[in-house]
Amino acid sequence: MSVSLELEKHRRFIVGFSGSSDSLQHSLSDYLRINGIYWSLCGLSLMDPEYIRSDFNEEEIISFTLACRNGTGGFGGFPGFDASLVYTLSAIQVLALYDALDRIEDVEKTVSWIASLQHENGSFQGDHHFPDVDTRFVYCAVASLSILDRLDAIDCSKTISYIVSCQNWDGGFGLKPGRESHAAQAFCCVGAVSILKSVDSIDKDSLVFWLSTRQDTNTGGLNGRPDKDPDVCYSWWVVSTLAILDSLSFIDVPRLVTFVRRAQDVVDGGIADRPEHMADIYHTFFGLAGIALLDETGGLKAIDPTYALPVDVVARILG
């Protein structure tokens, strides 16, 4: 049984989601609004690059994104919030989608702020308040600087060494050395070494085993760590990592695609974390992104597994 991909409904879901203003939950997601904008725009771009201009007001979004930037040069999740690497990357990705990176005034300030967050051992803290490190921040820093073409601002070889130190005994990667392996951290670490042209520095075989065994026999979906429930977002975190490692053939692609397709809300659009659950913008984007990597019949544009941006956009940035 083949489940069709309801792209037009997902398009309406994404556009409608931004306008659903009255719920308290929506209001309380202010702190990560710039992430939500990136998920929305990138998801639409995978359907048709023109949608981000036809379905949204480009200038309003660019203005909003720039308003998320504060005196440090970094970006917060919403105007009035502190700058953090997690939101800075999304802001840069949004501007990249609109080919508006040049709208960042005094971009050197942003570069310096990111570089100032690097520790002696190559790790990164997330903001300028406290030295709490996390491999997510490494990816956010490296990807941001790569898009801004300023990787020279940090010590790349120390970053690579730090990432290597985060690979665990089971082949996976955790948020710090020795922490439980988790698929999202695998993406962050492998994505970062990929940008730094050092994928060979990690133990690929043990990681590929760990990633492949995320696939669940019963549902065909992927989980984020052993014996957890499968979740559509791992069709990005796991699959993009395998794609970077040139190892997509190590998983059962048709069964995974079926799992993601079954998690669609075929009535109102959007994709949920798993079948029968409620759709949200995060899982809609990562479900579409996973399908873009896996399923040529999906009708989606190609996505770059390292940058989580359409291939055409990455070519424009890096070209």
Next chain:
Amino acid sequence: MYFFLDKDMASAAWKEHDWSDVTPVEIEIVPSVCNIRHPAEYKEMVELFAAIVDTDEASKRVLDLSTAIIMKNPAHYSAWAVRRRCIFPLLDETASFEATLGAETDLLNALLRKIPKIYQTWNHRERVFDKVVAHVSMEDPASFIDAELDFIIDTVLTVDAKNYHAWSYLHHIVSTQQMWSRLSAVASDLIAMDVRNNSAWSFMMEATKHTGTARDDLVDALEYAATMARTAPNNECPWTFIRGLIDIDQTLQSHPATVGLLAEYGAVDGEGLTAVPALALRVGLLQDRTELGPEDKAEGKGLCQTLAKMDPIHSGYWTNVEGEFE
């Protein structure tokens, strides 16, 4: 001595202060993007907050404002950062240390009981822990640490034994306080309740590495894992753990505990039981060899072919690995 959180009082205290000298920063509605219409009270709070976030103000009114925002929206990471700039000076003063710590603990406990998987709250808890644990005003750090451990283990992990944030905070306490010997029992207790708890196995490996990798200790760990593997032979965790132990000490491969376990569950000739993780371990051990003779290669190929049939969802993996044994 700890204070109990009066939620109504805590969330309304900000209103009792004079804010007339602060011009709220109005949140601009951007219709096509982030059509947020905050409830009126929350809007008032966050617009005041936006006015003070970039200042140095660390007053009681700012602290109370941060409390109100956090209680409405515990993921508001900037409110937590501003809160720290308010409470850290209070924690530095002996006179205000106990009361401040007590109030903070009550707020964190209340929030984490309600929403146990929120990054910003756990992050704050860890920052406060680091701040207070070595403080000169801390008369009894052991008692404070015990209370934190009790909260993680008895309150949070009993509800969700795989809460990643809780395990991460536990790891932080144990590694900064060098408590590995004492806390390795936490992992085994949780594994006894659920052998499939990967977080517990992960912690167990960290405890093993930190409490000493003398052969006797590793053999104890190996025998423990073999016992647990027998309780649920198709569960990957104990087998992956055993492979991790062998990575530390290759001689464990030929230890009777390993050999016996593999004979019991890693048979392909109909002589014993066959569990997928046991065969996977056999393949992994072959892959780890620096040199493979013709018999090793034949064994590897055979195992991969069997696994591709027994474990069809991962047949892509086994077929690819079979190629390594050509």
